Amino acid sequence: MSPREIRNMDQFAAVSGISRPTVSKYFHNPDSVRQTTRARIEAAIEQYDYRPNIFAMNQNRKLTKNVGIVVPLLADPYFAEIARNLEQRCIVAGYSPTLFSAHGDPEQEVAVLNNLRALKPAGVLLAPLGRASDTEVLAKFCDDVPTLIFDSSVAELGIAFVGSDNQQFTAHITDYLCRTGEPPCFFEMKNPANPNAHRRRHAYLAAMETFGHSPHVISVAGEGWGFEEIGRVGGHDAFARNLFPTNTILCSNDRLAIGLLTACYERGITVGRGDGSTVRIAGQDGHPHSRYTCPPLTTISHDYDAVSKHAADTLFAAIDGSVERWQSTRIEGRLILRDSA
Amino acid sequence: MSPREIRNMDQFAAVSGISRPTVSKYFHNPDSVRQTTRARIEAAIEQYDYRPNIFAMNQNRKLTKNVGIVVPLLADPYFAEIARNLEQRCIVAGYSPTLFSAHGDPEQEVAVLNNLRALKPAGVLLAPLGRASDTEVLAKFCDDVPTLIFDSSVAELGIAFVGSDNQQFTAHITDYLCRTGEPPCFFEMKNPANPNAHRRRHAYLAAMETFGHSPHVISVAGEGWGFEEIGRVGGHDAFARNLFPTNTILCSNDRLAIGLLTACYERGITVGRGDGSTVRIAGQDGHPHSRYTCPPLTTISHDYDAVSKHAADTLFAAIDGSVERWQSTRIEGRLILRDSA
């Protein structure tokens, strides 16, 4: 078939009968060349299986088509899922996404950002670690690279913030719990890594006041990203010390709830909304795993699609030069009623 | 501090008082230059915060320091965990890892491999999708790029295979279940995506014969990577049709077991090894989540550390030119006794 291996764009241009600059133009935007030219180039690509050298492409270009996607913890299926979603959107939009995880470690987050710089990305979709993040490093990075912050907002950094409306999350599920049984206590980490946790606590307090109930916040100790274990150990401790004045517990997030469910099991406490149950437990996030807990977890779910779509679209618009003032978009969640509450 | 921004290695060499080729040498191997020279370069790096342009570095080099890590499904915490582990080992060894996921889709696996080619990686750590993989594409890729296959072996591809000893996994846990109660049925997917599933079924059959019990394999329908849902739906079906002749169920993997646990909950079947329980359920994999099911799942765990260490070390050795014949290494698992069985 092919007379010889095509080694570079010069040779490819020669065999396809098009000049190299035009070929180069084609690879940057296939629509930017004439229909007939495009067909000839694509026929040659088919025949010779030529792909331009990405290193040479990016080296001498002010801006690449690279997009970085950074999440705090890829081992958390929530972030894995949203990362997958964002990745697809980048590909569809013609960008080359690269996935990074800070693995829950602030130092690795800094390292990731430094590596990312070297990729000269057109833009970055960044979900910061939160409280543990090095804010100065983040700010400097956002100054240098078009960055959209998602999931958790640390400051008015980057081109915009897109996340979930945590106030609405907690208000909504607190409302549901109040209407269907005893008012909920609020179960959380004492020093949450994620700023969303603070919003949720505040929203809980506000909602309880609105509904005329006295709030009860149980803050358990624990550092890091092992939320299930923190919830389990903290749950045991809280039950042992009789810290829950009502039979209903709203957890700050699903992973904490999952740990609490385990603690309940281990203590022989039945969870559910049925008559035979001792406590009701609800989470927040719509974690991929929440469907499969025992009992399945009542929660309020992020709108994964809407968040990732808005985040990606906002970044792409910014890359294309639409300069807008920094703004924060928070998307409402959807209540998922299951057996746990 | 710095008089002006350092734009390239020429300028950096100038301000550090070293010639550019020597600086270049330093960046490839800091130990390859004289101690005093190294100190001067590192002082200059500190002062000017210079980092060589990775695109220019890689473009004109036969072999890069890039390593690709490919997993079939990053949303599965098992793969996320092993990917994290491998990533760290690459960094420590001086390589630049990049993470890819096929997201359970054979076409995306092919796309990932094509993108990976463009990175001219020194090596690749690849966990294939398995049955759904395009074997021809994999074979061709392994011919072109030093590739170590891990987790699931499709053929004698690449430089070697490193994974878990599924025979031992199933034999060991089957043995445990037989010794402590009724002999187990085997709960699996009818058309498992992963070849390890076949090994486990065979090991189950062999073990049951060895122990003098008649085997019972329950194969449930379902395609794709939503194992929990497949286990849940299949579990409901199997219970409804009374397909389990004994009170003990060994699942082909933990995610299937998690779905089965949910089905049990939904049918009011109590799971555990205690007197009040109806069935015992065990999984296989040591999935990160298995600790937090209700009841916590008895399982046999991969030796994450050993597998990833052996995989990484083997790849690095191959990159460094140690040519050995293809070989398969299978590492034993560790039984984790919890409440479910």
Added chain:
DNA sequence: ATAAAAAATTTACGCGCGTAAATTAGCGGT
């Protein structure tokens, strides 16, 4: 048909670094 606009080509240079070859400087040991 003809002019104007759009697309393609030619020409030419630069990006930042790898790398090879020949030369010079630095080092320790006798």
Added chain:
DNA sequence: ACCGCTAATTTACGCGCGTAAATTTTTTAT
């Protein structure tokens, strides 16, 4: 002081492509 060795420097070229400017060709509009 000398020799021999290693490390560093100088010189020079190439990688594969981006990109700008000037020119020619093709398409579209009138």
